[in-house]
Amino acid sequence: xxxxxxxxxxxxxxxxxxxxxxxxxxxxxxxxxxxxxxxxxxxxxxxxxxxxxxxxxxxxxxxxxxxxxxxxxxxxxxxxxxxxxxxxxxxxxxxxxxxxxxxxxxxxxxxxxxxxxxxxxxxxxxxxxxxxxxxxxxxxxxxxxxxxxxxxxxxxxxxxxxxxxxxxxxxxxxxxxxxxxxxxxxxxxxxxxxxxxxxxxxxxxxxxxxxxxxxxxxxxxxxxxxxxxxxxxxxxxxxxxxxxxxxxxxxxxxxxxxxxxxxxxxxxxxxxxxxxxxxxxxx
Amino acid sequence: xxxxxxxxxxxxxxxxxxxxxxxxxxxxxxxxxxxxxxxxxxxxxxxxxxxxxxxxxxxxxxxxxxxxxxxxxxxxxxxxxxxxxxxxxxxxxxxxxxxxxxxxxxxxxxxxxxxxxxxxxxxxxxxxxxxxxxxxxxxxxxxxxxxxxxxxxxxxxxxxxxxxxxxxxxxxxxxxxxxxxxxxxxxxxxxxxxxxxxxxxxxxxxxxxxxxxxxxxxxxxxxxxxxxxxxxxxxxxxxxxxxxxxxxxxxxxxxxxxxxxxxxxxxxxxxxxxxxxxxxxxxxxxxxxxxxxxxxxxx
Numbered sequence: 018x019x020x021x022x023x024x025x026x027x028x029x030x031x032x033x034x035x036x037x038x039x040x041x042x043x044x045x046x047x048x049x050x051x052x053x054x055x056x057x058x059x060x061x062x063x064x065x066x067x068x069x070x071x072x073x074x075x076x077x078x079x080x081x082x083x084x085x086x087x088x089x090x091x092x093x094x095x096x097x098x099x100x101x102x103x104x105x106x107x108x109x110x111x112x113x114x115x116x117x118x119x120x121x122x123x124x125x126x127x128x129x130x131x132x133x134x135x136x137x138x139x140x141x142x143x144x145x146x147x148x149x150x151x152x153x154x155x156x157x158x159x160x161x162x163x164x165x166x167x168x169x170x171x172x173x174x175x176x177x178x179x180x181x182x183x184x185x186x187x188x189x190x191x192x193x194x195x196x197x198x199x200x201x202x203x204x205x206x207x208x209x210x211x212x213x214x215x216x217x218x219x220x221x222x223x224x225x226x227x228x229x230x231x232x233x234x235x236x237x238x239x240x241x242x243x244x245x246x247x248x249x250x251x252x253x254x255x256x257x258x259x260x261x262x263x264x265x266x267x268x269x270x271x272x273x274x275x276x277x278x279x280x281x282x283x284x285x286x287x288x289x290x291x292x293x294x295x296x297x298x299x300x
Numbered sequence: 301x302x303x304x305x306x307x308x309x310x311x312x313x314x315x316x317x318x319x320x321x322x323x324x325x326x327x328x329x330x331x332x333x334x335x336x337x338x339x340x341x342x343x344x345x346x347x348x349x350x351x352x353x354x355x356x357x358x359x360x361x362x363x364x365x366x367x368x369x370x371x372x373x374x375x376x377x378x379x380x381x382x383x384x385x386x387x388x389x390x391x392x393x394x395x396x397x398x399x400x401x402x403x404x405x406x407x408x409x410x411x412x413x414x415x416x417x418x419x420x421x422x423x424x425x426x427x428x429x430x431x432x433x434x435x436x437x438x439x440x441x442x443x444x445x446x447x448x449x450x451x452x453x454x455x456x457x458x459x460x461x462x463x464x465x466x467x468x469x470x471x472x473x474x475x476x477x478x479x480x481x482x483x484x485x486x487x488x489x490x491x492x493x494x495x496x497x498x499x500x501x502x503x504x505x506x507x508x509x510x511x512x513x514x515x516x517x518x519x520x521x522x523x524x525x526x527x528x529x530x531x532x533x534x535x536x537x538x539x540x541x542x543x544x545x546x547x548x549x550x551x552x553x554x555x556x557x558x559x560x561x562x563x564x565x566x567x568x569x570x571x572x573x574x575x576x577x578x579x580x581x582x583x584x585x586x587x588x589x590x591x592x593x594x595x596x597x598x599x
Contacts, residue, residue: 036401040409043395047413050427050472053438057430069441112323119320125313131325138328140526141336142533142581144554145574148567149338150331155350171327179324204316233420235536240562251422255540258426265430272423283418284411291480 051276058082058269065266081270088263091271093246094253097163098232101249104167105231106224109174113227114220116175117182118208122194132183139176146172147240154241161247169237174227181226185219186212222289229279250275336578342571360572364560369548376463377552380538383467384474385527391471392478392523397508399479400486410483417476421536428469429541432456456542459549466541466550473537474530478523485519486512521592525585532581553577 057065059077085091119125120132150169151160159165189212197207213220235251242248248256254271257263263271283290318325343360345353364370399410416424431439434454443449455465489512497507535554538544544551544559553573561570 033403036398036403040398040401040403040406043398044409044412047395047416047472050424050431051415051419053431054427066436068436070436070438112327116321116324119317123313123317123320125317128317131321135324135328138332140529140585141332142529142554142574142578144533144535144557145339145578146332146335147558148342148561148571148574149335151561152338152350152567153335169331172331175324175327204320208320229418233418233422235420235422235540236558239539240558251420251536254426255422258429258540265433265436268426269430272426275423276419279418279420280415283414287411287414291484 054269054272054276057266058273060266062264062266065264081266082274085263085267085271085274088267090245090253091257094248094250095274097242097247097253098250100163101166101170101238102228102231104163105170105174106227108167109171109178109227110220110224112171113175113178113182113223114213115208116179117184118186118212120179121183121186122189122212123204132180135176136180139172143172143236147236150237151240160241161244166238166241166249167231169241170231170234173230173234178223178227181223182216182219185216189215219289222286225282225286226290229282232279339571339574339578342567343575344568345571346568347565356568360568361576364569364573364576369551372548373551373553373556376550377532377554379463380467380470380552381528381532383464384470384531384534385524387467387471388475388478388527388531389520389524391475393482395475396479396482396486397512399483413479414476416473419473421473421534422540424469424473425537425540428465428472429456432465457546459546462542462546463550466538469541470531470534470537474527478527481519481523482516485516489515525588528588529581529585532577553580 056072056074058081059079060071060074061076061078061080064071064075116135120128154160154165154169157165159168193211193215194207197211202210233251234249235255238249238252242252245253254268254275257268257271342353344355344357346356346360347353367373395413399406399413419427431437432455434440434452434457437452437455439455440449440452444452453461456462493511493515494507497511502510533554535558538550538552539555539558542550544555548556554577557570557573557577560566560573
């Protein structure tokens, strides 16, 4: 892709400082809520409730992080989120890689139709299926369990991750697959031994996408995990809000801890992911 | 013999192809398509216990349609969806245009403005609730300093402004998606077009309006559709910030369905509302797609 983005910018004219100014304003406005979360998490309770608020903590402290990380419920929520997210990621990747290879590299009737069906079905409102899903999980005794929540999360992860992987499998030259077949490899063997190693970076990026999706999920977790012991981070931390036991500065520390893993993960795969996301739309 | 072998080979290919996609296909059928059918089914029933269903016809629909806050909920859903989609779109376009310049440090800024998008919805809700805090919210301080408000306001507790306060948080949370899409589209526009326009004396605005906008039209269309579907279904922010309150002043269809189902355990009524929500979305999407495809034929 050629990009010489100078559309709004005349070379070295008076406009350059103006552009800089506008970019800085936008960046400040967008980042401010995150900045304020961080600032508030570093304040003692006394300073937090000063009017007008102080912009930089006078006596910065990590005590809020200490407090929230010693809260047994918070740790439990954190653990639950990690388990569900890892479980979802693992299962999603296996299913999505199989499907991605099937759609990307195999010839069969109904290939495009089934791929399109899976992509479109993701647009169905999850609010409209939450009650039957609850009934299904109840029947299978999977409410308040990790595998139960993981199953419902597949609805979010499978469509986009299988489409992402489909795109990457398609880029593998046909000769490599043909050569494997001539050597007498079965489809499954070709997939595991030849194709999968070739798309390893894409699999990693897709895995991170699945992890982010399940980490930030709230609606299904709220509906299917109602035991306090089994709540995930998003549901649990919302329960802290408005409680007197957990103050706003601890809540901000907890929020920062919740944003951190996905933010870091995202920046590792940002390029991959943005490419995969926009490739379809632009062609 | 050869023909027979070929047919057999094709048959085997189809079979193994389906074996590969079966898990993905199965998951979406069992966890999305079948439940959707069950929602339609449940909307005609009332659940007395986990084992006992009673057929009640259209009673559930009649009930939810005559809630005195139903029109309000519908209006709120339109305001929520419309407000968030329009302003996310405009913000995304503006920021993308700004970031499509080649100045130093642009890479860092492009990464930073994606942060809201990777922030979980609930965390965004908690942060914004703190920003809006009636006594210690920094937003009150800033707005007072700028002379926009005279005194601190309880943004999320005032029925008239609460929904718009959530809309603002929603715009912040989701605009980077439009930005990513538009920025990628802008980078794919051939630079010669701009050079030629410049030679013809077109200023920056004219170039943006006559080259950038038409080139992005296909991306605009798909982005608008996706944003509308996602926002219409989006539950996290409204629920986490106000739970539809105060009263029902920020109630949207998604929060009402959840509350009916899991606060009041009225699965039948909640399902009928879910059916209504699904139909609204289905009609909107069909009309949208129909208009777009027809216009393409005319051209």
